[in-house]
Amino acid sequence: xxxxxxxxxxxxxxxxxxxxxxxxxxxxxxxxxxxxxxxxxxxxxxxxxxxxxxxxxxxxxxxxxxxxxxxxxxxxxxxxxxxxxxxxxxxxxxxxxxxxxxxxxxxxxxxxxxxxxxxxxxxxxxxxxxxxxxxxxxxxxxxxxxxxxxxxxxxxxxxxxxxxxxxxxxxxxxxxxxxxxxxxxxxxxxxxxxxxxxxxxxxxxxxxxxxxxxxxxxxxxxxxxxxxxxxxxxxxxxxxxxxxxxxxxxxxxxxxxxxxxxxxxxxxxxxxxxxxxxxxxxxxxxxxxxxxxxxxxxxxxxxxxxxxxxxxxxxxxxxxxxxxxxxxxxxxxxxxxxxxxxxxxxxxxxxxxxxxxxxxxxxxxxxxxxxxxxxxxxxxxxxxxxxxxxxxxxxxxxxxxxxxxxxxxxxxxxxxxxxxxxxxxxxxxxxxxxxxxxxxxxxxxxxxxxxxxxxxxxxxxxxxxxxxxxxxxxxxxxxxxx
Amino acid sequence: xxxxxxxxxxxxxxxxxxxxxxxxxxxxxxxxxxxxxxxxxxxxxxxxxxxxxxxxxxxxxxxxxxxxxxxxxxxxxxxxxxxxxxxxxxxxxxxxxxxxxxxxxxxxxxxxxxxxxxxxxxxxxxx
Ligand SMILES: Cc1ncc(COP(=O)(O)O)c(C=O)c1O
Numbered sequence: 001x002x003x004x005x006x007x008x009x010x011x012x013x014x015x016x017x018x019x020x021x022x023x024x025x026x027x028x029x030x031x032x033x034x035x036x037x038x039x040x041x042x043x044x045x046x047x048x049x050x051x052x053x054x055x056x057x058x059x060x061x062x063x064x065x066x067x068x069x070x071x072x073x074x075x076x077x078x079x080x081x082x083x084x085x086x087x088x089x090x091x092x093x094x095x096x097x098x099x100x101x102x103x104x105x106x107x108x109x110x111x112x113x114x115x116x117x118x119x120x121x122x123x124x125x126x127x128x129x130x131x132x133x134x135x136x137x138x139x140x141x142x143x144x145x146x147x148x149x150x151x152x153x154x155x156x157x158x159x160x161x162x163x164x165x166x167x168x169x170x171x172x173x174x175x176x177x178x179x180x181x182x183x184x185x186x187x188x189x190x191x192x193x194x195x196x197x198x199x200x201x202x203x204x205x206x207x208x209x210x211x212x213x214x215x216x217x218x219x220x221x222x223x224x225x226x227x228x229x230x231x232x233x234x235x236x237x238x239x240x241x242x243x244x245x246x247x248x249x250x251x252x253x254x255x256x257x258x259x260x261x262x263x264x265x266x267x268x269x270x271x272x273x274x275x276x277x278x279x280x281x282x283x284x285x286x287x288x289x290x291x292x293x294x295x296x297x298x299x300x301x302x303x304x305x306x307x308x309x310x311x312x313x314x315x316x317x318x319x320x321x322x323x324x325x326x327x328x329x330x331x332x333x334x335x336x337x338x339x340x341x342x343x344x345x346x347x348x349x350x351x352x353x354x355x356x357x358x359x360x361x362x363x364x365x366x367x368x369x370x371x372x373x374x375x376x377x378x379x380x381x382x383x384x385x386x387x388x389x390x391x392x393x394x395x396x397x398x399x400x401x402x403x404x405x406x407x408x409x410x411x412x413x414x415x416x417x418x419x420x421x422x423x424x425x426x427x428x429x430x431x432x433x434x435x436x437x438x439x440x441x442x443x444x445x446x447x448x449x450x451x452x453x454x455x456x457x458x459x460x461x462x463x464x465x466x467x468x469x470x471x472x473x474x475x476x477x478x479x480x481x482x
Numbered sequence: 483x484x485x486x487x488x489x490x491x492x493x494x495x496x497x498x499x500x501x502x503x504x505x506x507x508x509x510x511x512x513x514x515x516x517x518x519x520x521x522x523x524x525x526x527x528x529x530x531x532x533x534x535x536x537x538x539x540x541x542x543x544x545x546x547x548x549x550x551x552x553x554x555x556x557x558x559x560x561x562x563x564x565x566x567x568x569x570x571x572x573x574x575x576x577x578x579x580x581x582x583x584x585x586x587x588x589x590x591x592x593x594x595x596x597x598x599x600x601x602x603x604x605x606x607x608x609x
Contacts, residue, residue, distance in 0.1 A: 169547075409545040415516075466544050470521035471569070
């Protein structure tokens, strides 16, 4: 596949400048020679139609949620309503400058303030910061809050974060990046936390537990109240990774379950393009005991005026330039208003219904190692489907059937994992055609495994050499060799 | 038997080759097969003191990142630096050239809980 620099026509002329309407000054006079470039800039000189064709071709070999079913587990690839984009393009928002005087951006500040209030309501917690740029950034922010909380209490010895082995992979890395050490606690056979194992791990060096709710198996932690009670009794805090909020949006509040800190993945749950398609947003909500430590600036409302408040002496400081990824927050806010209370509840209801429909149908054909009612997603195993057949083969074959593959090899506690998250946006026909494709692939795995090993056959590119890409990544464009 | 009989094994899929108070450590044939193509290995520096069960090294494959835990307490006396440029050595020869580190161990009794090759393979068979 060609990049724009490989284009044969790239030697042409890309655009025409209007005629000069002032007396020409020599460049020597305007820019000192030490600052002048010696080589022409590397700009591909394509004409407008050539440029358009290049990107249109690329868009045709892409696959996104607007093309078809995208059951990529843990990513909540739901439809992003186009009205979100329209609203983000309103000139008052699109042209607002982050350094503009507060009096000129009251509308934007109001939006941020109201979005904060809605998110607090959904979380059942006291305050929220909208600054973090993605889920993992929210986790890191949350870990800094935990650290500051214990510093202020003189309990610096609390250096450990407990993590179930069903936690999302970013959880241990966020804990470690913030300077904690991660202690893994193995799940029980039911895919949930074993309380005896937790009891053993708890002592006065534990700062917090990080729970992914529901966990990466798509299973809701049924003993969550006992878990948070035990951690609190041992003097620790409870961090909830809420990136999977699609599973219980509007139906249960983490604050009521004992969460002290909870992060949202707005780009997942509240419908903004993600996964190469745009920046994210990972707001962090906290209980009253942690409010003073939230990042600055905070958005406050005095009477009828909104402003950014930098005066917060106990704050962990600034974690993002300006005030987070405004465009993403704006789209999430639009989605909240669009759906309202009832609509948001229907989101989680249908997400869970769709996932259970797929799980029930597919467990006839594929092993389901942790079997119980799932939430928004579930994890099958591709093991034992046929001689030498891997989860990767199944995923690649699905591409030939016109579907985006599920997440594979994650979570690690399921061998040859296939992690499937349909979201609420799909109708029964789509789900049924996916089931049919999965069933046909299971038959092919036994009768004609070559079809799987050699897949994809009908995609723009065949099987990519991911090992070489990881071992010898080429991250720069070799201009000089061209 | 794919797992050499002169080694001892842990349920975390490491092999240990104990000679006097030196323990050479690697991951098993089974472990490399499960991980798939290994693309990156992070090793401790020589002189690092580790306790049994602590993180000793990290092995990253195209599928997963795996922690290797210290099978015994001791001090790292040698690391297989070749793995930094050729991580695939672990896939090719996990029980030989793909070794990870050598520890000078402090408590030989920690080896008592290790499995011998037939018990390890039985453990694998039981899944
Ligand atoms: C459960 C969970 N936690 C955390 C994250 C990390 O979020 P992000 O990719 O926005 O950093 C994800 C990503 O999808 C997730 O699924």
